[in-house]
Amino acid sequence: MLARSAGFNMSNATTSHDERISPRFRGIDGLRALAIIAIVAYHASPSPFSGGFLGVTTFFVITGFLMTRSIEHAWQSGRFRYATMIRKRLIRLWPMLLSSIALTVPLIYLLAPSLLPKTQSDALPSAVFAVNWVYILRKVPYFAAAGLPSPFTPLWFIAVIMQFAIVWTALLWLLHRVCRSRAWLHGAVWFMIILSSIAMAWSASHGDDTTHAYYGLDTRAAEMLVGAELALMLDDTAAWRAAIGASAEGGSSARRMPVWLSRVLNWYGSLGSVHVDALDIAAMVSLMVLAVGCFTVHGDDAWMYRGGFTGAALLSACIVAACTSADSLTDRVLGCAPLVTIGSRAFALYLVHYPLLEVMNPATRTADLPWWGWLVEALILCAAAELLYKFVERPLTRAHDDKHEGLAQPFGMANRGADNQSSLSDTTETMPPFDSLRRRVSAPVISTMSSLRPAARVLSVAGLITAVVLGVVPANWQEISYRRAVMLRPEIAERSVSRLHDPHHGKSASPKMKASDAHAGTSPAPHTTSSSKPPEPTPSVTPKAEKVPKGMPLTQWAYDASSGSCSADPLIIGDSVALGAAEPLQQIMPKAIIDAQVSRQLGTAPGFYAQHAAAGTAGNAVVVALGDNGAIRDESTLQGIVEAFDGKPVYFLTLRTPVSWQDPNNATIRSFAAHHANVGVIDWYGTSEGHSEYLYDDGTHLTPQGRDAYAIMMRQAFCGQ
Template identity: 30%
Template sequence: MGKQKQLLKRYIPGLDGLRAISVLAVIAYHFNLKWAKGGLLGVEVFFVLSGYLITDQLLWELKTQRKISFLHFWIRRIRRLLPAMVSMLLVVALGLILIDPSRMQTLRGDFLSSVFYVNNWYLIFHQVSYFESFGSPSPIGHLWSLSIEEQFYVVWPLLLFFLVRLLGRRGRLAVFILSGAAVSAIAMALLYEPGTDPSRVYYGTDTRAFAILIGAALAVVWPSWRLTDRISSGARLLLDLLGAVAMLILFIMMNRTNEYDSSLYPVGFLFLSVVTAVIIAVLVHPASQLGSILAAKPLRWIGKRSYSLYIWHYPVIILSSPAANVGEPGFVDILLQLTLIFMLSALSYRFVEEPIRRGRSWWTRSKELNKSTL
C-alpha cells in the first residue's frame, strides 16, 4: 500500500507544460493574433486532460479503497474551482457597476448561470454567439467551458462507479466510454451546419463531451499509476517520437485552423482530441523525454496557474480594449494587458486558489510564517 500511495502522489510536471501551452494559445486567440487563429483549440486540450486526470484519480480510489467518496470528491472540486471564479466575478461585477451599470444589468443572467455552471446552456438558449459580437462582448463569455467541465465532475463519478461495477473489465469499460464519445462526436457533426454560426455545437455539453470521454477512456487503458520506466530503449524512442509528432500536429492546427473552418466541427475537434490523448499518454509515462522538455520551469509556473490565467485573461482583454478594436492589438497594448493578466492570476493563485484548496486561509499562512521567523 505504501508503494501505491507513492505512485498516486507522483507529480507529472509535463502536464503543467501542456496546460501552459494550451492556456497561452487561448489567450493569443482572444488577442486576435494572426498566428494563433486556432488558439481556441486549447480549450479542447483542457477537456481531454480533465477527462484523463479525473478518471485516473477515481479509478485509483476505487482500486485502493473499493469505493469512491463522492462527497469528498465534489468538495475538492468546489474548493479548487469555485472560489477563484467567484472572486473574478465579484471584481468584474464591481467594475461594471461603477463604470457601466446598464451593462451589468444586461449581464445578470451570464453571472448567475456561471456561478451555477450552466452558462453554456444559458448562452445556447439565448442564442448568444461566441464568434460574432453585436455590441460589446461579455467579459465573462469564456466561462461556458468551465460549465461543461463542472457538469462532467458532477455526473462522472457516479456514472463511472456504476459502469465499473456493471462492466468489470477495463477493456469493456473503455469500449463503452468510447462509444459514448462516438455518439457525442456524431451529434456535433449532425448539428453543425456549414456556413452558419457554429456556436450551438461549440457550446453544447452534448457536442463537446467526446473530448472529455476520450481522456477518460485513456485513463482506463493507460492509468498513470500502472506505468513504469522499465522499458526498452526502442520503446522509449517510439514513445517520444509519437509525442513529438502529436505536438507538431497540435501546433500546426493552432496556427492554421480557425473557428469557421469547414472541417473543424465534423472531424477536426475529434481528431485533435485523439492527438491530445496521444500527447497525454506520452507525458504521463515515466520514461518520456518529452515530459522532461515540457517540464521546463517557466512552463510549469504558467501551467500551475493556468486556471487563474484562463478565468482572468478574458475580462482583462475585453474591459481594457477599445470597443471599436476588432483587429490585432498593438504590441504595447498586449504587453500591458498581459502584465495585468499575469499579476491578477498570480495573486489569485497565491491568495485564493492555493490557500482554499489546502484548507488554510492566507492570513493563517502569514501568521505561521511570522512565528517561524521569531
C-alpha cells in the same frame, strides 16, 4: 530496459497503486501553459492565433485524464464516496469562480459600463455552472456573437467541467459495477466518445449555427472522455506490466502483447541522459500539428465539428501520455521551469484574462496597439493572475496537496486541502451539540471554509451575493449602463438634431426635388454642328473616394453649397450601421434611397435591388454598405452582386467592426474593385481610423458624431464636398 510507452518505467511496475499516482507530472503543467497561452493569444485583438481555441480541447483532455485517475484511485482503495468526490470539485472550482465574478463586476461598471447588461445577464448562470446551456437557449454562437461580448463568456468551460464531473463520476461508478471486464469498460468509454462526436456533427449540421455543438456537454464530452480513456489505459498497462514482472520473478508464464506491437512500443533511444521512445516522437508530432492548427484553423470550419475536435483531443492525449514518463524527452521539454510556473497559474490566468482584455482593448480602439502596449498588457495579466493564485487559489493547508495529485481540476491542478479530515474533526469537536442532519450539512461547509484563505472567503461570499443581486433585482441595467458610459464618454450622448442641419438656411432640400432643379444655374452645353463630334460634357462634380467607379452620371449631379446638399440619387443598401446614419444621409443627399436593416447579410443585396428596380427607385448608382454581419466567402460573392445591378456603377464600403472577418472582408473588397472598372470603394475603415468618438462602445455602430462623419464621407464619394 523496457520502454516507457505506457507512461511508466518498469522500475515502478511493482509499486502500489497509491504510489503510482502520487508524482506530479511537470510535463502536463507545461502542456497546460502552452494551452493557456494559445487561448489568451486567441482572445487578443487582432490575433494571429485563429485556432487558439484548440487550447480548450487540450484542457478538456487533461481534465478527463486527472479526474478519472482520481476516481479510479478512490474506487480501488475502497474510499469512493460520490458526495465527497463532487464536494472536492466544488471546493476547487467555486471559490475561484465566485471570486472572479466579485472582481469582474465592479471592474466592468467602472471602466467598461457598456458591457454591464451582458455581465448582469450572465452572472447568476455562471455562478451555478449553467451558463453554457443559457447560451444554447439564447442561440448565442461563440464565433459569431453579435454586439458587445460578455466578460463571463469563458466561464462556459468551467460549467461544462462541473457538469461532466457530476455525470462522469456517477457513470464511471456504474460502469465498474455492470461491466464484466476491463475490456467491456474500455468498450463502453469508446462508444460514448463516438456517440458524443456524432452528436456534435449532427448538431452543427442541423442548426442555424454551431452554438449547441460548441457549448453542449453532450457534444464536448468526447474530448474529456478521451482523457478518461487514456487514464484507464495507462492504469491497466501499469498493472499489466506489474503482473509481467511478478510472473517473470516467479518463473511462470504471462500473457504478452503481439511481437510487432511490443517492438514498436519498446523501441527507444537516448539523447544524453534523456530517453526518446516511440511515444515521445508521436507526442512531438502531435504538438507540432496542434501548433499549426492554432495558426490555421477557424472556428467556423465545418470539418472541425465532424471529427476535428475529437482529433485534436486524440493528439492532446498523445502528448499527455508522453508526459507521464518522468525522464522522457516530452516531459523534459514541457516540464521546464518557466512553463511549469505558467501552467500552475493557468486556472487563475484563464479567469482573469478575458475581462481584462476587454477593458484594456475596447472595441472603439481604431489604431493598432504598439508592441510595447502588448507587453504592458501581458504583464498586467500575469500580475492579476499571480495575485488571484496567491490570495485565492492557494489553500491554507498544503499537506494533502503534497501527497496526492489533482482531483479532476479544470486545468489539472492539485486539489488543495480537500481531504483535510483532521481539521474537520477538530472543528466539529469544539462545536456545540447539533442534530445529525445539521452536523452533516454544516461540517462540509466549515471544512471548506477552513481550507480557504481569508481573501478567498470574502470574495466567494461577495461573488455569490453579486450574482444573486444581478440575477434577481429588477433594476434597469441598460439605463445604469448608459448613464455610466456617458460619464466616461460624453460624445456618445444622443442629441436631437444633427450638426449637419444648418438653421440659417432653412430645411434641407426636399427628397422630391427634380433632377432639373439640381442643375439650375449650370452652364448649358455649347451648340455644335452636326458634322462635328460633340465634346464630352463637363462633370458638375468631382467625387472623392478611395476608388471612384466608372460610369457615374457626374453631369447630372450638383453640390449646393448653400444647403450642403448633393443631388446624387444612389440606392444605398445597408445594415444597422447605415441605418444609424440614415437621418444625416437624407439631409445632405435628399434624393438618395436608403434601404437599411439591422443584421442584414451581404448576400441579400441583389434581392433588395430587384425590388427597387421593379418600383423604379434603383437610382443611377448603388452603394453596398454591407459586410459587418459575416465573412465574405470569396470574390464570387461580390461578382454575383455586381452582375445583379444591371451594369450600374457600384460602391462597396470597407467596414469597421471588431470581428475576425473585418480585415479579410476589406481585403476582398479592395481586390475585387481593383479588377472591375465599374466598382469603387468608399473607405469607412480609413475614415474612422483614429476617431473612437465616431463609434459606440461596441466598436461598430455610430455615435452622433460618427453618423455625421459617415454621411459626409458618402456625400464626398458622389459630389466631392
